[in-house]
Amino acid sequence: MEQSKTTRPVDMREPFLFADILGNVSRVALNLIRGEITRNEKQQIGVDESKCGCYYNRTHGIPCSHLIALSYSSGFGIPLSEFHDFWKKIDIEIDTTAVELVLLIATFKKRGMNSKTLHFYCNENYLSQLTKRYIQS
CATH class of the missing domain: 1.10.10 (Arc Repressor Mutant, subunit A)
Structure with a gap:
């Protein structure tokens, strides 16, 4: 998780899309998001929920293809609130x-x-x- 702050594991053609989540979710989640973006481009899903299937949203607790497209079209990016806590950064208090x-x-x-x-x-x-x-x- 610490590497999420310092590395860019996904190709970010639209950096604003990742502004709220980069460094706040795991690299695995970011890579799954990138896969959903690619799927949306190849299958021309757009914001159509019926074409999307919402697999990752239902099974993994991360935004699916059409939700990412909605975030893109809104111009605000993918909100952190769309991710299940499992994918979010964990703050560990170190006992000194x-x-x-x-x-x-x-x-x-x-x-x-x-x-x-x-x-x-x-x-x-x-x-x-x-x-x-x-x-x-």
Whole structure:
């Protein structure tokens, strides 16, 4: 997913069409969209829902050929809301507790403080919460 922000996995002749989704959906979804655009061009589906069949919309939760054509004709591009959450970027919160604790212990050692001093500071609210989070994970 991270590569979606830095690479352009699809041929984008109309960049505005991808403005809202590039970097917000997976590369696989972008490639499926590109396939639907190609299918629309070859089969001359346009915005006709009866010609489209809406396969990807029903089965995969991504815009199908005629919806992409509607987005194109509107001039606004493909809305992110047309994608199922499965395809959207996932924000993962990184737990920095272990890193913070290791840095804190390293600081104590560098300053020549012993484990008794560290235990004393463990009674302080921040360090206490930090060690509790580290021990629980």
